Amino acid sequence: MSALRRIGASLFAPALAVVVAIVLTAVVILLIGQDPAVALRVLFDFGDTPAQQTQSIVVILNRAVPLFLSGLAVAVAFRMGLFNIGVEGQYRMATVIAAGAGAAVVLPAPLHVLLIIVVAMAVGAVWAGIVAVLKVTRGVSEVISSIMLNFIALGTASFLLTGPLRGSEEGAAIITTTDIPESGRFPAINGVFDLLGLEQPRGQLFGFLLVAVVVGVVVSVLIKRTRFGFDLRATGLSPSAATASGIDARAMVIKTMLISGAIAGLIGLPDLLGDTHHFGTEFTAGLGFLGIAVALLGRNSPVGIAFAALLFAFLDRAAVPLQFADIPASVVTIIQGTIVLSVVVANEVAKQLTRRRAGRASGQGDSGTADGGTSAGPGGPVGTRITDDRQEAGA
Amino acid sequence: MAAAGATGSPPGDGAPYAVELRGITKRFPGVVANRDIELRVRRGEVHAIVGENGAGKSTLMKTLYGMHRPDEGTILLDGRETQLRSPSDAIAAGIGMVHQHFMLADNFTVLENIVLGSEPTRGGRLDRAEAGRRIRELSDRYALNLEPDVLVEDLGVGDRQRVEIAKVLYRGATTLILDEPTAVLVPQEVDELFGNLGELKREGLTVIFISHKLDEVRKVADSITVIRRGTTVGTADPRTTTARQLAELMVGSELPSPETRSSTVREKPVLQLTGLTVPSLVGRPAVDDVALTVREGEVVGIAGVEGNGQAELVEAVMGLRSLASGTVSFAGQDITRWSTRARREAGLGFIPEDRHRQGMLLDAPLWENRILGHQTRPPAVKGWFIDRRSARADTERIMREYDVRAPGPDTPAGALSGGNQQKLIIGREMSAAPKLLIAAHPTRGVDVGAQASIWELLKDARAEGMGILLISADLDELIGLSDTLHVMLRGRLVASLDPSSLTPEELGGHMTGAHDGSVGAA
Numbered sequence: 001m002s003a004l005r006r007i008g009a010s011l012f013a014p015a016l017a018v019v020v021a022i023v024l025t026a027v028v029i030l031l032i033g034q035d036p037a038v039a040l041r042v043l044f045d046f047g048d049t050p051a052q053q054t055q056s057i058v059v060i061l062n063r064a065v066p067l068f069l070s071g072l073a074v075a076v077a078f079r080m081g082l083f084n085i086g087v088e089g090q091y092r093m094a095t096v097i098a099a100g101a102g103a104a105v106v107l108p109a110p111l112h113v114l115l116i117i118v119v120a121m122a123v124g125a126v127w128a129g130i131v132a133v134l135k136v137t138r139g140v141s142e143v144i145s146s147i148m149l150n151f152i153a154l155g156t157a158s159f160l161l162t163g164p165l166r167g168s169e170e171g172a173a174i175i176t177t178t179d180i181p182e183s184g185r186f187p188a189i190n191g192v193f194d195l196l197g198l199e200q201p202r203g204q205l206f207g208f209l210l211v212a213v214v215v216g217v218v219v220s221v222l223i224k225r226t227r228f229g230f231d232l233r234a235t236g237l238s239p240s241a242a243t244a245s246g247i248d249a250r251a252m253v254i255k256t257m258l259i260s261g262a263i264a265g266l267i268g269l270p271d272l273l274g275d276t277h278h279f280g281t282e283f284t285a286g287l288g289f290l291g292i293a294v295a296l297l298g299r300n301s302p303v304g305i306a307f308a309a310l311l312f313a314f315l316d317r318a319a320v321p322l323q324f325a326d327i328p329a330s331v332v333t334i335i336q337g338t339i340v341l342s343v344v345v346a347n348e349v350a351k352q353l354t355r356r357r358a359g360r361a362s363g364q365g366d367s368g369t370a371d372g373g374t375s376a377g378p379g380g381p382v383g384t385r386i387t388d389d390r391q392e393a394g395a
Numbered sequence: 396m397a398a399a400g401a402t403g404s405p406p407g408d409g410a411p412y413a414v415e416l417r418g419i420t421k422r423f424p425g426v427v428a429n430r431d432i433e434l435r436v437r438r439g440e441v442h443a444i445v446g447e448n449g450a451g452k453s454t455l456m457k458t459l460y461g462m463h464r465p466d467e468g469t470i471l472l473d474g475r476e477t478q479l480r481s482p483s484d485a486i487a488a489g490i491g492m493v494h495q496h497f498m499l500a501d502n503f504t505v506l507e508n509i510v511l512g513s514e515p516t517r518g519g520r521l522d523r524a525e526a527g528r529r530i531r532e533l534s535d536r537y538a539l540n541l542e543p544d545v546l547v548e549d550l551g552v553g554d555r556q557r558v559e560i561a562k563v564l565y566r567g568a569t570t571l572i573l574d575e576p577t578a579v580l581v582p583q584e585v586d587e588l589f590g591n592l593g594e595l596k597r598e599g600l601t602v603i604f605i606s607h608k609l610d611e612v613r614k615v616a617d618s619i620t621v622i623r624r625g626t627t628v629g630t631a632d633p634r635t636t637t638a639r640q641l642a643e644l645m646v647g648s649e650l651p652s653p654e655t656r657s658s659t660v661r662e663k664p665v666l667q668l669t670g671l672t673v674p675s676l677v678g679r680p681a682v683d684d685v686a687l688t689v690r691e692g693e694v695v696g697i698a699g700v701e702g703n704g705q706a707e708l709v710e711a712v713m714g715l716r717s718l719a720s721g722t723v724s725f726a727g728q729d730i731t732r733w734s735t736r737a738r739r740e741a742g743l744g745f746i747p748e749d750r751h752r753q754g755m756l757l758d759a760p761l762w763e764n765r766i767l768g769h770q771t772r773p774p775a776v777k778g779w780f781i782d783r784r785s786a787r788a789d790t791e792r793i794m795r796e797y798d799v800r801a802p803g804p805d806t807p808a809g810a811l812s813g814g815n816q817q818k819l820i821i822g823r824e825m826s827a828a829p830k831l832l833i834a835a836h837p838t839r840g841v842d843v844g845a846q847a848s849i850w851e852l853l854k855d856a857r858a859e860g861m862g863i864l865l866i867s868a869d870l871d872e873l874i875g876l877s878d879t880l881h882v883m884l885r886g887r888l889v890a891s892l893d894p895s896s897l898t899p900e901e902l903g904g905h906m907t908g909a910h911d912g913s914v915g916a917a
Contacts, residue, residue, distance in 0.1 A: 225781055226780055227771070227776055227779055227780065227781060230766060230770055230781055234763075234767060237756040237759055238755075238756050240752045241753050241754060241755060243715060243753075244713065244715060244735070244745065244747055244753035244754070244768070245735075245768035245769075245770070246734065246736030246737075246738070246739045246740075246768060247736070247770075248734060248735075248736070
């Protein structure tokens, strides 16, 4: 199969899913008595002035960064056949503790940021590591334990926020941790707009975008090019064959969950380091669950996940403008939901198609021997027949 | 086909056969599971189908029960050609299946289990009185001895099996397929079951009895059809056929391929097992106190009816299964506590029994399958990284040297035929130049050409000083290739034989325990 056809085949399923989702959503919008064309226009209307348009792009990119990281965290585990639903809890714990740690120390700028990142990754890894240890030592399904740990993370983070890490004054409407000092903030990279000759937007483009790109490249190389990645994928494809080939399944569960958790720990940082500078009650929740959908849409490959995250962020941007056009913002959620559902179906269809095609391609080579069957012994077909006749006569 | 000539005569009374299969062929991707199956079952008889595990019995029964459709051939029921599209078609046609593994709901009563799926209702509710009446009637008629209101979880294995039989009869089956029904029973229960089968026969029902236990088959069956390597190889009359003759038919007694008998066995042992015991989930150990030595250049064969501990023995040597006691020593080192990877790196090659489960990643390309099991060794890796280019190049070399027919190294392994998959696995394992090769059923499910070339490869490797532990169900293969032959029965090595003066018939006798006078083994 040529490279072009391979890429075409891998794009086929998600593209089909997006089309199906748009059609279904159009039907829903019609049913609630609105015009789908208006919704479509709002979706692609980035604003009238150049500044508004670049601002829309900033909103999309800033939203896409955490979605991308979340999708990566899910995908790493998924490649090995582990379903890490606990990304949600992992990044919540990581963000609250990293916010606390960042506010507690004063360091030179790059070290301060690095410390916050390391703390967040470590906390995410530990939280995911609990799941791995439970699975390896007690056989607890990672799905169950990670869901449960999500609730524990929710409670623990609230406790930390209102207790030891509380920074806002008594009686304040919004409770937050103490702000991270200037040295612990990640600079914005609005310079790129000047570089590209575009209008400066109102908001700031998260510098963490660069970190996300680096993480994406590292994960991609890790999975596709390293021995560890091979072991990980082999375990995902066939645990029994992997074990027989000498891969220690238990160690792989622990290592993979630690990596997944460490990436999950980064999800809350774009916001924390680039915008809010504290963890508070207005913390963006739900990114961990969206990450599952993003990973699914991106077929667990880093490049695919990047596109999926951009698509989801593009849809999310329209939530507010849609309401101005009298269309409920939940239309966005409906599109995202139907995309995920249709991508699951389309992936399966595409898999069947490629397998059938591959089967036909190689079937031509040896159809003769396949038809030759499995019957005759070392003496060849003729010898078999003779000896069988003799036996039957004897019997 | 030889079988056709031997079984072609019509039944004496002129009535049509209850079940007749003509030329049934069923292919799965890469393997032909059934080929030109000819089966004729008279009404009111117990007809046994015997064959080794993997011979194609289950595929055939699934065809007959409508679980899949044959690619070629016709099914005739009572002389009429019938299409079975699903098990419900088969049930409607009067065919019922009693599975080897019971499909009963433990917390339901006998009555509920029997009627489940075809409940008699009155006013939309389960009519217990009617169901109970019909079940008692069945139970009396066929001496099944069932209590409709007992919970299934309180029943023993024999009782559960009778519930399964009643389930089938309740649906009006006139032909019953019993898949290895005695595998789970103790001897007294086997006798009871045979009593029940007698009752069924007396009432004019037809029973198809699948087994590989030859003494039982001879006791209960009115006629026997033998399946070997996916096709029917003949029929036999249990009254005039000895267990040994049956075994011979079952495993095939073709003369082994010309074998250069010049011994290449050297003095130095590569693998030594002492007191190796592997626990099983229940009862006696799966492998019981096995001692074994494989020397350089020696092929040590393990013969035995499947399920007597060979699979567990292999997994124990590979480090995939923990031991209760005993030691494994390899090339002079005690490797009892080594991981599978350490063992592979030390020079242990492995051709697994089930290549799809343990040998390949079906969805991955061939070059990744080349790396599998060799992730830590050149040419496929450079330090921490996978060397894709040399992995691809080496895969192409294997494809060339071992005649693996595939479009290229990027083809997914699942698209290859069974024989080509197996040749790739053998090429992969040989490429690492192991000191010892564990070959479990190396030619199972591969076509004739591939089989011959696999045998040649093993012989060449032996000549170069590789030790080979060969597990096989193919007696010719065992006798033809082995320098030393052990027979495994119930987890123990019960006999060591000299393959140069051994016939397949003698070996078959040892395998079923007939030679030790302990008939009814296996």
